[in-house]
Amino acid sequence: xxxQTLGEIQGRVDISARALERTVVAIAASHLGVPTKDVSVRxxxxxxLLSIAVSAPVRLPPLxxxxxxxxxxxxxxxxxxxxxxxxxxxxxxxxxxxxVSITKAHVxxxxxxx
Numbered sequence: 311x312x313x314q315t316l317g318e319i320q321g322r323v324d325i326s327a328r329a330l331e332r333t334v335v336a337i338a339a340s341h342l343g344v345p346t347k348d349v350s351v352r353x354x355x356x357x358x359l360l361s362i363a364v365s366a367p368v369r370l371p372p373l374x375x376x377x378x379x380x381x382x383x384x385x386x387x388x389x390x391x392x393x394x395x396x397x398x399x400x401x402x403x404x405x406x407x408x409x410v411s412i413t414k415a416h417v418x419x420x421x422x423x424x
Contacts, residue, residue: 323402327353330401334362337396341389343369344416359406362393367414386410 325333331353339346342364349366368385390408397405 325401330403333401334364334393334397337400338364338366338389338393338410341392341396342366342385342410348413356406358404360397360403361407361409362397362405363409363411364393365411365413367416368412369416369418371418382412382415386412 331351334351334353335346335349338351339349342349344367349364351365352363354361354363368382368389370382370385390410393410394405394408397403
């Protein structure tokens, strides 16, 4: 039995626009810590690269526990980088720009044990 690399396999793989969109929604939701139902994405061609625009809330830890530099801007930068890397890895798409618009913040409250 021989193992073929992707470069040796003839043919092509097509991913429908809807499947790619749902994949990007799932990836963005994972990085922002919110349910997929709260995330919307817009995909576009950017000179041969995939342009991604995400609108979603962001999940934050309790405000008292936020350290300097761990606020919303840092979370968004991390999410953008993660979305770009995961879309490239999972979908095989060459990603150009990734824009993230935050619609609201879900602050996770501390729970006290009784």
